[in-house]
Amino acid sequence: MRRAGVVALNTFREAVRDRVLYNLVFFALLMMAAAVAVGQISIGIEQTVIVSLGLSAISLIGLLISVFIGVALVSKEMDKRTLHALLANPVRRWEFLLGKFAGLVLTLAVNTAAMALGLLLVMIYVKHSLERSDAVVLVAVYFILLKLALIVALALLFSCFTTPLLAILFTVGFYIVGLYVQELRNLPVEVMSPAMTAFTKGLSYLLPNFENFNVMAMAAHGRAVPGALILQNTVYTVVYCTIVLTAAAAVFSRRNLK
Amino acid sequence: MPGLAIEIENLTKEYPFGFLHLKKKTSLEGLNMQVETGEVFGFIGPNGAGKSTTIKLLMRLIFPTAGSARILGKPISDVEMHRDIGYLPEQPYFYDYLTAAELLDYFARFHDLTAADRKERVERMLKKVGLETARKIQLRKYSKGMLQRVGLAQAILHDPKIVILDEPMSGLDPVGRREVRDIILELKREGKTVMFSTHILSDAEMLCDRVGVIVGGKLRGVGAPGTLVDMKTQGMEILFELRGTSNAPLLSKATRTGDCYRLQVAEEELYAAIDQLRAAGARILSVAQVKATLEEFFTNLVEADGTHTSAVEVSGK
Ligand SMILES: Nc1ncnc2c1ncn2[C@@H]1O[C@H](COP(=O)(O)OP(=O)(O)O)[C@@H](O)[C@H]1O
Ligand SMILES: [Mg+2]
Numbered sequence: 421m422r423r424a425g426v427v428a429l430n431t432f433r434e435a436v437r438d439r440v441l442y443n444l445v446f447f448a449l450l451m452m453a454a455a456v457a458v459g460q461i462s463i464g465i466e467q468t469v470i471v472s473l474g475l476s477a478i479s480l481i482g483l484l485i486s487v488f489i490g491v492a493l494v495s496k497e498m499d500k501r502t503l504h505a506l507l508a509n510p511v512r513r514w515e516f517l518l519g520k521f522a523g524l525v526l527t528l529a530v531n532t533a534a535m536a537l538g539l540l541l542v543m544i545y546v547k548h549s550l551e552r553s554d555a556v557v558l559v560a561v562y563f564i565l566l567k568l569a570l571i572v573a574l575a576l577l578f579s580c581f582t583t584p585l586l587a588i589l590f591t592v593g594f595y596i597v598g599l600y601v602q603e604l605r606n607l608p609v610e611v612m613s614p615a616m617t618a619f620t621k622g623l624s625y626l627l628p629n630f631e632n633f634n635v636m637a638m639a640a641h642g643r644a645v646p647g648a649l650i651l652q653n654t655v656y657t658v659v660y661c662t663i664v665l666t667a668a669a670a671v672f673s674r675r676n677l678k
Numbered sequence: 679m680p681g682l683a684i685e686i687e688n689l690t691k692e693y694p695f696g697f698l699h700l701k702k703k704t705s706l707e708g709l710n711m712q713v714e715t716g717e718v719f720g721f722i723g724p725n726g727a728g729k730s731t732t733i734k735l736l737m738r739l740i741f742p743t744a745g746s747a748r749i750l751g752k753p754i755s756d757v758e759m760h761r762d763i764g765y766l767p768e769q770p771y772f773y774d775y776l777t778a779a780e781l782l783d784y785f786a787r788f789h790d791l792t793a794a795d796r797k798e799r800v801e802r803m804l805k806k807v808g809l810e811t812a813r814k815i816q817l818r819k820y821s822k823g824m825l826q827r828v829g830l831a832q833a834i835l836h837d838p839k840i841v842i843l844d845e846p847m848s849g850l851d852p853v854g855r856r857e858v859r860d861i862i863l864e865l866k867r868e869g870k871t872v873m874f875s876t877h878i879l880s881d882a883e884m885l886c887d888r889v890g891v892i893v894g895g896k897l898r899g900v901g902a903p904g905t906l907v908d909m910k911t912q913g914m915e916i917l918f919e920l921r922g923t924s925n926a927p928l929l930s931k932a933t934r935t936g937d938c939y940r941l942q943v944a945e946e947e948l949y950a951a952i953d954q955l956r957a958a959g960a961r962i963l964s965v966a967q968v969k970a971t972l973e974e975f976f977t978n979l980v981e982a983d984g985t986h987t988s989a990v991e992v993s994g995k
Contacts, residue, residue: 426787430773437775501771505832508737508765509788512757676740 423511424519431493431523432530440489440527443481447535450477451542458546466546471640474539475560481535482528482568483595489527490575491587493520498677507677514669521576521665528568536561553642559650560639566657567633571595573661574628577668580675598630628660682751683840683871684713684736689745691731705731707895709745713873715839718866720882720903721875723892724980729875730768732892733844737765749840761789764838768845768875770829774818778809778828781817782835789836803831808857822849830861841865843874847881859885879976891976894983899975914948916941917963918955926958942968 435441454473458466494517497503506516536558543557544550574594578587597604604624612620632653635645689709692702706728713719721729734740736747738754752759772781782800791799804810807827812820817828826849833841846862847855862885865872876882882889883903890900919937920929928951932941939960943951952962 423788426784430784434773434775501767501769502773504734504737504739504767505765505770505772505785505829507739508760508763508767508833509785509836510757510760511788674741677734 421515424515424522427511427516427519428521428523428526431520432526435489435524435527440485441531441534443485444531444534444538447477447481448538451538455542455545467543467642468640470542470546471539471557472636474535474542475557475564475636475639478532478535478539478561479564479567482532482564483571485531486524486528486568486571487575487588487591487595489524490572491579491584491591493524493572493576493579494672495579495584495587498675501678503677513673517576517580517669517672518665521572521661524572525569528572529565532561532565532568551642553644556635556639556642556645559645560635562650563633563635563653566653567630569657569661570628570630570664573664573668577664577671580668580671594628595630598628599634600631601627601629602631629656632656681715682712683715683717683749684711684873685748686711686732686736687746687748689732689735689747690743691728691735691740692743705895706735709892709897711890711897711900713871714888715871716866716869717871717887718862718885719871719873720886720889721873721892722877722879722882722889722976723875724877727877727892728895729877729892730844731895733765733768733842733873733875736842737763761836762839764833764836764841766826766829766833766841766843766846769822769848770825772817772825772828772832775816777814777816778804778820778831779813781828782832785832786835791836799835799837803835806834806861807831823851823854826850827854830858834861834865838870840871840873843872845876846874847876847878855881891979893979898979912968913942913944915966915968916943916948916951916955917965918960919963920955920958920960922959924958924960926954928954929958938963 451470451474454470458469497506503516507513539557539561540550540554543554571591575587575591578590582590601624604620604627607617607620632649635649638645686709689706690704691706692704694700694702709728709732721732723729731740735742736749736754747754749759750762773784776784779800782803783796786796786799801810804813807830809824809827809831812824817825820828826846830843830846833843843862846858850858859881862872862874874885886903888900888902891898918939918941920939921937928941928943929939932939941951941955948965952965955962
C-alpha cells in the first residue's frame, strides 16, 4: 500500500508538470464570462443558469481528463518502457496500477475542488450571498468526482488489454451507455424473448450506472439531496471501482511488456 | 564452491505471430545457465540472439512459455527479492518530466530507506556516474549517453547484491564505456554479482570471469573467456618485407600490403619457411603465435547459425 502511495504521488506530480491543471484557467474565464452575461440578462434565474453551467463545465472537463489521461496512465508507461526500470524495484504490478489510479483521482479531486471553489465564488458574486441550501452544489460536485473515479477505473481496465485508441472508444462508449442504464432495465418485456430480457438485464447490472450521479437539476434549484443517495453512490463507486481495478490488475499482471 | 546467484532452468520464450497467432517465433529455447555469486558474467551474442529476452524474463517483464528461474535461491515471482537486484534496461528511458535527482529519489522510495539515507545515496550515485552538474535538468533534455548513466545509477542505487545490465556500454563514448567498466569492476570488488549482456566481445573479454554465448536463442557455450575457445596454437604468423619480385612458392600463400607480407604457416613448418624467405631476400619483421580468439569462436557460431549475417560487432569502436 505504501508503495502504491509512492506511485500515486508521482502520478500527481506528472499531471502537474504536464500542465493538466491549466484547464482551470479555461474554467475561470468561462465562469467570469457567464457571471457578466447573467448579470445583464436575468431576473431571478441567475442561480439556475450559473449552477447548471458551472456543474456541466466541471463534469465535462473532468471527463476529458479522466478518459484521456486515464487511458494513458499505464499504456504510456508500457509504450515508452518507463515501466521496465520501475518494476525492477520491489513493487507489484497491482500496486503500480492502484497507485496510478489513486494518483489520477487525487489530481481530479484537486482540480474539481478548485473548480467548485470558483463556482461558489461566482455564485456569491451574482447573488451577493450564500445560503445553507447552496451546499447541494457541493454534493453535486462530489457526485461528479465519484463518476470520474469510475471512468478512470474503466479507462485503466481497457488500456490494460487493448490499444489506447480502442480503450478511449470503449470508455466513452461505456460512459454513454451508463447514462441510460435505467432505460435498458425498463425495456418493454413484451416485445423481447425471455433470453433477450435476461441478457439486457444482466448487461444493465454489469454496466456502470451513472444515472444516480446526476443531481444537477436538484442543485440548480437548491433542493437538498437525500443522505441515503450520498451513501449509496459512495458505496457503489467503491465497490464498482474495486471490481474493475481487480480485473485490470488480473489482466495487467500477466501481460508481456515490450 | 561459491553459491549460485542466478539459476536458469529450461527457460523458453515463444512469441506467437501471424494469422490467429498460429505461427510461433522462438526467441529463447530451453536455456540452462547459472551465474555464480561474486562473479562478473558476460552474456554475449549478436543482435536478436535472445539476450534481452532472457533478462526481461528474469525481471518478470515478460513471462516464459516454459521453464523457470531462481535468483538468490528464490523463485523470480517473489517481488521482495528485487530489494537485492539492480537492473539496467536496454536503451533505458525514464520519466522525462523528472530530473535525475528526482528519478533516483522516486525509485529509492520503494526501498526501506530513511529520508536522509535516500538523499545521501542519490547524491553519491549522481557523482559516481558523473551527472552532478546535470542533476537539476529534466530527463527529457538528456542525451542517450546521459540516460544510460542515469540507468546505471538507478541500478546500483539501493546497493543490490546482484546487478543485471542489458547492454550497459551501448550509446556511450569511449570515456563513458571506460567508466562503466570501472563501475563493474568496483562492483566486483565489493563482492557483488554482475551479469551483463553485450554484443561487443572486447568488453566481455576484458571484464568477465565467465561468459555465456548465445546465438539464435540457444546457448552455445559457457566458460571463462580463455577456456571457451581452443587456446591451442593454430599456427605461426610471419610478417616480412620484400622489395622487388621473387618466385618463392610460399609467396603465393602470403597476403601482401605494399612491400609487406603476412604469411601463416603450421608450427612445424616455421623454420623451413623462414629459410625459404631468407633465400628469397626477405627481411623478417616478426613471428608470432596465432591463437583462436573469442572473436573467431563467436564469428564461426554466428556464421554456422546462418540466421545472422552481419550482426557481429567485434570491437565496438
Ligand atoms: N515482443 C516480441 N514479439 C516478437 N518477437 C520478439 C519480441 N521481442 C523480441 N522478439 C524477437 O526475439 C528475438 C530475440 O530478441 P532479443 O532478446 O531482444 O535479442 P538481443 O539478444 O539482441 O537482446 C529477436 O529475433 C526478436 O525479433
Ligand atoms: Mg538486446
